[in-house]
Amino acid sequence: MATAVLTTSSSVTRQQQYVRAFAGLFLRDLFVLRRELLPFVIRVCMNPLLFLFVFTVIMPHMGSAAMNPTASMAGANFSTILLPGLMAVAIMFSGIAAVALPLAQEFGVTREIDDRVMCPLPVAAVAVEKIVFSALQSMIAAAIVFPMAYYVPATPVVAHVSSWPFLLTVMVLSSLVSGALGLTIGTSVKPQQIGLIFGVVVMPITFLGCVYYPWSALTHMRWLQIGVLLNPIVYMSEGLRGALTTGLPHMNNALVLIMLCVFLVLLTSLGIRGFLRRVIG
Amino acid sequence: MIVQIEHLRKVYDGKPDVVAVDGIDLSVREGEIFGLLGPNGAGKTTTISICTTRALPSSGRVLIAGMDVVAHPAISRREIGVVPQYNTLDRACTIFENIHFHCLYFGFSRADATARTRELLEQFHLTERAGARPQQLSGGLAQRVQIARAIAHRPKVLFLDEPSAGLDPQSRIALWDAVRALRSQGITVVLTTHYMEEADELCERVAIIDHGKILVEDTPAALKASVGAGKIYELDLHDQKGRVSLPASLGVLDGITAVEQTDTGVRVFAQPVDGLLSEVVRTADPFGLRDLTITEPSLETVFIRLTGRELRE
Numbered sequence A: 001m002a003t004a005v006l007t008t009s010s011s012v013t014r015q016q017q018y019v020r021a022f023a024g025l026f027l028r029d030l031f032v033l034r035r036e037l038l039p040f041v042i043r044v045c046m047n048p049l050l051f052l053f054v055f056t057v058i059m060p061h062m063g064s065a066a067m068n069p070t071a072s073m074a075g076a077n078f079s080t081i082l083l084p085g086l087m088a089v090a091i092m093f094s095g096i097a098a099v100a101l102p103l104a105q106e107f108g109v110t111r112e113i114d115d116r117v118m119c120p121l122p123v124a125a126v127a128v129e130k131i132v133f134s135a136l137q138s139m140i141a142a143a144i145v146f147p148m149a150y151y152v153p154a155t156p157v158v159a160h161v162s163s164w165p166f167l168l169t170v171m172v173l174s175s176l177v178s179g180a181l182g183l184t185i186g187t188s189v190k191p192q193q194i195g196l197i198f199g200v201v202v203m204p205i206t207f208l209g210c211v212y213y214p215w216s217a218l219t220h221m222r223w224l225q226i227g228v229l230l231n232p233i234v235y236m237s238e239g240l241r242g243a244l245t246t247g248l249p250h251m252n253n254a255l256v257l258i259m260l261c262v263f264l265v266l267l268t269s270l271g272i273r274g275f276l277r278r279v280i281g
Numbered sequence B: 001m002i003v004q005i006e007h008l009r010k011v012y013d014g015k016p017d018v019v020a021v022d023g024i025d026l027s028v029r030e031g032e033i034f035g036l037l038g039p040n041g042a043g044k045t046t047t048i049s050i051c052t053t054r055a056l057p058s059s060g061r062v063l064i065a066g067m068d069v070v071a072h073p074a075i076s077r078r079e080i081g082v083v084p085q086y087n088t089l090d091r092a093c094t095i096f097e098n099i100h101f102h103c104l105y106f107g108f109s110r111a112d113a114t115a116r117t118r119e120l121l122e123q124f125h126l127t128e129r130a131g132a133r134p135q136q137l138s139g140g141l142a143q144r145v146q147i148a149r150a151i152a153h154r155p156k157v158l159f160l161d162e163p164s165a166g167l168d169p170q171s172r173i174a175l176w177d178a179v180r181a182l183r184s185q186g187i188t189v190v191l192t193t194h195y196m197e198e199a200d201e202l203c204e205r206v207a208i209i210d211h212g213k214i215l216v217e218d219t220p221a222a223l224k225a226s227v228g229a230g231k232i233y234e235l236d237l238h239d240q241k242g243r244v245s246l247p248a249s250l251g252v253l254d255g256i257t258a259v260e261q262t263d264t265g266v267r268v269f270a271q272p273v274d275g276l277l278s279e280v281v282r283t284a285d286p287f288g289l290r291d292l293t294i295t296e297p298s299l300e301t302v303f304i305r306l307t308g309r310e311l312r313e
């Protein structure tokens, strides 16, 4: 009886110990992000801003339809298609920039990861903290991109939130998936290959992630339409279309949520496994 | 025993497999400074990594304050402080923040963390550099910050892996002082080194490790006494035949405990006997005695006697 009481009370303090260590790690990341907020915002803004400027401001001003390639692309709705797409890209890039790049550097050069791994909580939780913090950055990035993608285009953007709970669920899941993807990439490639990964993995999954076109538009390239279903970015952009631009064709909402969950479980377990392999000899 | 290592083995898979630690048994007493002395590749870092939950043993176990570190890594880390071979300070944070966040990881309240950080900065003479980034510090200072951070959560044992590697002599002495000061706080220190001076100066007990095995374990004084000689004469000979024939003629002299060949001559282990030195010189002269160095036994001597190799190669 006495032992039973003792065990429960010590397991409570153990949980407290884990929670505090996790909170400490999160606090440290938050602190560093706050101090480096400006570079963070610039990094988040640059890509979508340039993209929007070229494709939704310069090109529509080119006048004649022959000179304006985007006019024939999904008609005048191109900027509406881009809104959720660019948010998805921002979410995904944040995962790479917040987890994969720093991890590659920490494993390769700085070894800063060591003090985190020596925290009094299971090593897997250190990896989970990376995912969760990266997700926070993804959400901020998406929130920054939304007004840009709404106001910058010269052509009107038709967007409204059909269901807040669905939008939030898609955002949170997408952000976590991108953090888990970053963890998987950061732990599975050699630090000196991280640049190569950008070309070989990050760029293709972005361009083939239904970012610049809705998934349904691929219907005449059936093999591609089926093939891209293996790409988690597809569900991020299509999910955001389902939440923000319901006027345009988008994938079934329930399917999106299921697939995001599948990718979350898959990439998180791959990422944690890779992390453990890297830090425990 | 605060640290207890039992039949520890670590094999790294590969072609071929590497046996980095080959059946180590060690116990470290509470409050002592314990040294693992051995050349590069001896298995020191691997042993420390297993003790600090950073590597899994192939077999055997490690108990720290009675807790099995392999079975309960997250909890044992509260009792463990570690300073690895390389600088692992958080480059995005200042010195103050490095220690402060470390305290938060270990469950300190913000106020406690701030107080503890101030105290440590004071103790390690770092207060003036509190706002500096790790990149701005010299090797010696960075090493002191790492120690301060490692003990911030008041662990029972501090593991230092090659703490003075790459430090200039002055920083090394400052580091030794800092380590000695830990003892007065009741922290047990386990350090690895390939500098015999460091093991000799700093450690109360030393285990000599080579090829993953502990060869001997004792106080530095006892280890040096085990050589059984007060003086060591290194004779440098012109005539290489002397290397072969001289040991026999020297060995019969009264007061000489051992003679062995070296690359350039012979090494004579001698007891303090009057007139012995001139006797040795006279005997060696016909073989072209070029030079003579007289040393006292060091841990290096102990290592050479045990392995036939020099510690630093």
Ligand SMILES: Nc1ncnc2c1ncn2[C@@H]1O[C@H](COP(=O)(O)OP(=O)(O)O)[C@@H](O)[C@H]1O
Pocket (backbone or CB within 6 Å): A281, B012, B014, B018, B019, B020, B038, B039, B040, B041, B042, B043, B044, B045, B046, B047
């Ligand atoms: N991660 C690893 N994978 C394979 N072999 C390793 C690894 N780490 C160390 N070794 C090998 O194990 C042996 C002991 O290494 P180590 O413990 O680093 O020695 P020390 O710290 O005494 O220099 C060496 O032969 C080294 O090459």
Ligand SMILES: [Mg+2]
Pocket (backbone or CB within 6 Å): B041, B044, B045, B046, B085, B161, B162
């Ligand atoms: Mg080493």
